[in-house]
Structures are given as structure tokens and as C-alpha cells.
Amino acid sequence: MATRTDLDGRPIKPITICMIGAGGFIGSHLCEKLMSETPHKVLALDVYNDKIKHLLEPDTLPWAGRIQFHRLNIKHDSRLEGLIKMADLTINLAAICTPADYNTRPLDTIYSNFIDALPVVKYCSENNKRLIHFSTCEVYGKTIGSFLPKDSPLRQDPAYYVLKEDTSPCIFGSIEKQRWSYACAKQLIERLVYAEGAENGLEFTIVRPFNWIGPRMDFIPGIDGPSEGVPRVLACFSNNLLRREPLKLVDGGQSQRTFVYIKDAIEAVLLMIENPDRANGHIFNVGNPNNEVTVRQLAEMMTEVYAKVSGEPSLESPTIDVSSKEFYGEGYDDSDKRIPDMTIINKQLGWNPKTSLWDLLESTLTYQHRTYAEAIKKSIAKPTAS
Numbered sequence: 001m002a003t004r005t006d007l008d009g010r011p012i013k014p015i016t017i018c019m020i021g022a023g024g025f026i027g028s029h030l031c032e033k034l035m036s037e038t039p040h041k042v043l044a045l046d047v048y049n050d051k052i053k054h055l056l057e058p059d060t061l062p063w064a065g066r067i068q069f070h071r072l073n074i075k076h077d078s079r080l081e082g083l084i085k086m087a088d089l090t091i092n093l094a095a096i097c098t099p100a101d102y103n104t105r106p107l108d109t110i111y112s113n114f115i116d117a118l119p120v121v122k123y124c125s126e127n128n129k130r131l132i133h134f135s136t137c138e139v140y141g142k143t144i145g146s147f148l149p150k151d152s153p154l155r156q157d158p159a160y161y162v163l164k165e166d167t168s169p170c171i172f173g174s175i176e177k178q179r180w181s182y183a184c185a186k187q188l189i190e191r192l193v194y195a196e197g198a199e200n201g202l203e204f205t206i207v208r209p210f211n212w213i214g215p216r217m218d219f220i221p222g223i224d225g226p227s228e229g230v231p232r233v234l235a236c237f238s239n240n241l242l243r244r245e246p247l248k249l250v251d252g253g254q255s256q257r258t259f260v261y262i263k264d265a266i267e268a269v270l271l272m273i274e275n276p277d278r279a280n281g282h283i284f285n286v287g288n289p290n291n292e293v294t295v296r297q298l299a300e301m302m303t304e305v306y307a308k309v310s311g312e313p314s315l316e317s318p319t320i321d322v323s324s325k326e327f328y329g330e331g332y333d334d335s336d337k338r339i340p341d342m343t344i345i346n347k348q349l350g351w352n353p354k355t356s357l358w359d360l361l362e363s364t365l366t367y368q369h370r371t372y373a374e375a376i377k378k379s380i381a382k383p384t385a386s
């Protein structure tokens, strides 16, 4: 491998990374990138490894010996501190992070996103290890603009909706709206990480992902996850398309999101890993402000793209409206709009997303079709036991 250099032209030394939650969606893409393009070693910690199996076996793979899987639950495993000590850098991705859980399993959500992350922060701080902690764009909650009258011209002013790491407030709903249990737990762990930096000198970076999507995100209910499970929107809509069912628009699909391709976002994480002087002490929005759509527009675009990649015509009525109470249950609430300000990540790391929403949906839905279409057909055809 030719000598790789950081953004300041210095050679990059190989390091060991303790990656917690390495078996998830983001973790699997990050492991893939680190194995194929860098000399770094990864201690991959998770309860599952299905999404990184292709990187672990067979042992003739070019990176064999640079990735080691440790099956453990960080809630109760005494090996955690030792593994953090063995590494130069810890990346914590472990979390419950599907909205269907926030209001229905609020205790698990708060424990997972706050309590279970505490020892990780403590061990990094006590052992002088660098930490990259994964937070979320949900810490911003709702936009200031959402509280203005519907016809107020100020709603069009970016000052009322663009989300900035160092100036935007965090605006959550009331306590009965348990949707915000996740955002609130993530906010408190961010504050703790930040305080460890300020008072004890912890070297940290906080990442706020804005709807990263792509292959291997979540699961398809009834195929590689529970039939009654509700994953994030990409997998929900993929499941509907694969089964030729209408896509369900929660409360009319009026909420707005910006989607970024996982492969673009992983480039940003690699820059953080390899440029500690530029990344330490910072909180970074990572998203694509150019890919904004309403959820309804996302449904329409996914329907069109899926018809193209599968060769199957779309349904006559491709969407159906459902209430959030029916879909998520009591206590659901929503973020209205999420546009990331990119000033800080641009200045520190020179990173910009590249892939358009159409292109990222085309490659992702091609993957979904190739991976799941046959399995869905078989599961539908299977005679039920009498």
C-alpha cells in the first residue's frame, strides 16, 4: 500500500480501533472501508455479526488478522475495559435507534443510549483514549420555524430551520411524547462527553448523522427480522415495495428529511479517524443538505426507482395514509425538518457529500431487490401449516 497521508500531508500511522456496535448498519460499512482502504486494525464488538460475516470469513481474506470479532453485550461484560485499553481509538455506535422503539420501549431506549454508554466514556477518559461517539441529528428536535404561524414568511428564512452544531437549540416535545426519550438520552451523553473533554481532557469527537441510508440498513420484517418489527423508513418502504403493498405515509408524509448515502458519510468518518488534530473537540453534522424531500416525495421517488430496477410496474395506488398513533402508538411525535449546516465539517475536514438522492436510491434498491426479492416470493408462496 502506498504511504497514505492526512489532510496536513503527514503520513498516517496504522492504529487499533475498538468499534462498539460494529455489526450494525454503519459499523458494517465502516469496517468494510477500514479493511479495504486502510492498514488499521479493528476490534469489532457487537451482539451480532451477520452484517460483517463477509469480512470475517474465510481466513484467506486479504485483511485476515486485522479484524477480530468479539461477541459481547456492553451492558454486562467485564472484557469491555480491556478491549478499550488495547486500542488507540474507541468508536461507539451501539444504540437502540429505531423510532418505533422510542415511545414503546422508552426504558430500554434511555438505558441503551445513556446508561450503557457511560462506562465507555469513563474508560476512555480514565485511560486517556480517544473517543468518537455517535449521537444523532435528533438532538436538535424540532425547528424554531415549526412554532411560527403556518403562513409566516419567516418559515422560509434559513435562520429558522438550518441546524447548526454550535448555535441551534435542542427543542423536544413534552414528557408524555416519549418519542423524545432517545433524543434526550443522546443529548445528555453528548453533554457528558463534552464535560469530560472540558474537565478531564478527554479527546473526543461527536458525530450527528442526518439520515444515513444504504444497503444493510435495519431489516426486512419476516425475512431477516421479526414480522411485527418496524424498522426505519428506508427498510419500511423497501419492504412494502418488495411485497407489492402500498407505502404507508405517517400523518400524510409531510415531514421533511435530508438523506445522505452511507458511502459518502463513511468518507467523513474516515477523515475524523485519520485527522485527530482537526476532529478532536468538535461536534460534526454529517448529512446532505441538497437531498431534501418530504416523506411523501421519498415514497414517490422510491416507487419510481424500484419499478426501474425490478422491471415490475408500480401499483395503481402506491401510497396510503396512516395516523402516527396507528403506526407507532401513543407518544409518537416527529421532527418537522432537518437541514444540516455544513460549515464546521467543511472547514475542519473539507468534506462534502456527493451522491444525489436518485442515485443513492438506485444503488440501494438494486441491492434490496437482489438480496430479498426471491426470499419474499418464497415466504409468500409457503403454504401455511394446517
Ligand SMILES: NC(=O)c1ccc[n+]([C@@H]2O[C@H](COP(=O)([O-])OP(=O)(O)OC[C@H]3O[C@@H](n4cnc5c(N)ncnc54)[C@H](O)[C@@H]3O)[C@@H](O)[C@H]2O)c1
Residues within 6 Å of the ligand: 020, 021, 022, 023, 024, 025, 026, 027, 045, 046, 047, 048, 072, 073, 074, 075, 092, 093, 094, 095, 096, 097, 112, 116, 134, 135, 136, 137, 138, 208, 209, 210, 211, 212, 213, 218
Ligand atoms: N443510520 C443513521 O442514519 C443514524 C442517524 C442518527 C444516529 N445514528 C446513530 O449511529 C449509531 C449506529 O447506527 P446504525 O444505523 O448503524 O444502527 P444499528 O442498529 O444498525 O447498529 C447498532 C449496533 O449496535 C449494536 N448494539 C446495541 N446495543 C448493544 C450492546 N448493548 N452491546 C453490544 N452491541 C450493541 C447492535 O447489535 C447493532 O448492531 C447509533 O448510535 C445511532 O443512534 C444513526
Ligand SMILES: O=c1ccn([C@@H]2O[C@H](COP(=O)(O)OP(=O)(O)O[C@H]3OC[C@@H](O)[C@H](O)[C@H]3O)[C@@H](O)[C@H]2O)c(=O)[nH]1
Residues within 6 Å of the ligand: 097, 098, 099, 135, 136, 137, 138, 209, 210, 211, 231, 232, 233, 234, 236, 237, 248, 249, 250, 251, 253, 255, 257, 295, 334, 335
Ligand atoms: O413506513 C414508514 C416509516 C416512517 N415514516 C416516516 O418517515 C420519517 C423518517 O422516519 P425514520 O424511521 O427514518 O426515522 P427518523 O428520521 O424520524 O429518525 C431517525 O433519525 C435519526 C436517527 O437518530 C435514527 O436512526 C432515527 O431516530 C418519519 O417522519 C416517519 O414518521 C413513514 O411515513 N412511513
